[in-house]
């Protein structure tokens with residue numbers, strides 16, 4: 001195909017320009033400003049949790065970092081965290097000198113396994129923070145995870161970077177944790193070109209994060225510093241793009257959902273399984289993925305190669321964190337003979353889920369995948 005079929009690229013609507021132009025007209029180009037304030041209010045309203053306070057940040061990763069600082073992470077502290085995820089979920093733990101203990105996935109959502117989490121608390125009863133990522137748009141088993149965190153008096157941080165607009169029992173992802181991180185990176189369900197948001201129910205904590213994110217400047221007539229700060233604020237121009245995009249988040253989710261179900265239908269008779277989700281949840285279907293059924297002699301990397309040769313972008317499943325050389329020293333807790341995350345990584349593939357992909361283009365992708373069986 002002449003046109004490249006993408007995994008998940010920005011889809012702009014034109015409304016975003018209105019907010020950018022306003023920022024230019026008012027010469028409000030610097031970080032902070034009316035678009036940041038409004039974007040925070042609008043995202044909080046969208047999350048349908050009016051008690052929430054949001055802080056727009058330069059990235060999802062910096063929001064995760066601020067969340068960990070708010071949770072009180074100190075050097076040497078253990079954080080029980082998702083194993084099958086993007087490195088940005090767990091890298092900020094190292095920024096603070098914390099120690100990742102990776103917790104395996106379960107098969108129903110590919111997210112953190114509550115049984116493995118309980119086992120992790122048995123081995124690390126001193127753990128005070130749980131870092132949970134919802135993978136590929138699919139909400140985790142929240143009732144179980146929240147109950148386990150409460151039982152052990154641990155603070156839950158949700159990495160909802162991939163799952164904004166996803167719901168569990170009608171409640172939006174990004175509202176279950178004491179601290180929650182969102183991302184508006186270019187490949188996510190909506191984008192501000194780059195950026196993130198920290199969401200918490202504590203106004204005090206939001207203000208503390210704002211302080212750290214703006215270079216930790218104390219309230220004094222001169223530049224007074226009593227703590228280490230960061231330059232983590234979103235720019236007012238970028239926030240304008242985010243405001244324009246937020247209006248389309250449901251539409252983006254619906255179009256991603258249609259892509260997922262078209263793949264599901266097209267692969268009905270193949271020995272593959274779509275990335276699963278719970279009946280009581282509604283994913284945002286950020287990426288459609290398949291796993292090749294056990295015992296079937298097809299290598300997902302061969303499918304990936306064929307797709308690449310045909311100008312189609314596919315991706316391997318995230319390589320589990322416990323398999324990453326940089327985390328070789330870290331502990332990994334799992335409860336099945338073969339860790340679930342390793343198995344999904346070995347048998348899985350992310351397919352193009354770009355909402356600008358036409359049905360004909362998706363059929364082209366389907367035909368290539370089918371030709372591998």
Ligand SMILES: *Cc1c(COP(=O)(O)O)cnc(C)c1O
Pocket residue numbers: 059060061062085086088089133159161162182183184185194195196
């Ligand atoms: C994208 C992503 C992040 C990081 O967000 P950025 O805005 O790119 O810093 C964090 N966690 C997960 C699971 C992600 O997919």
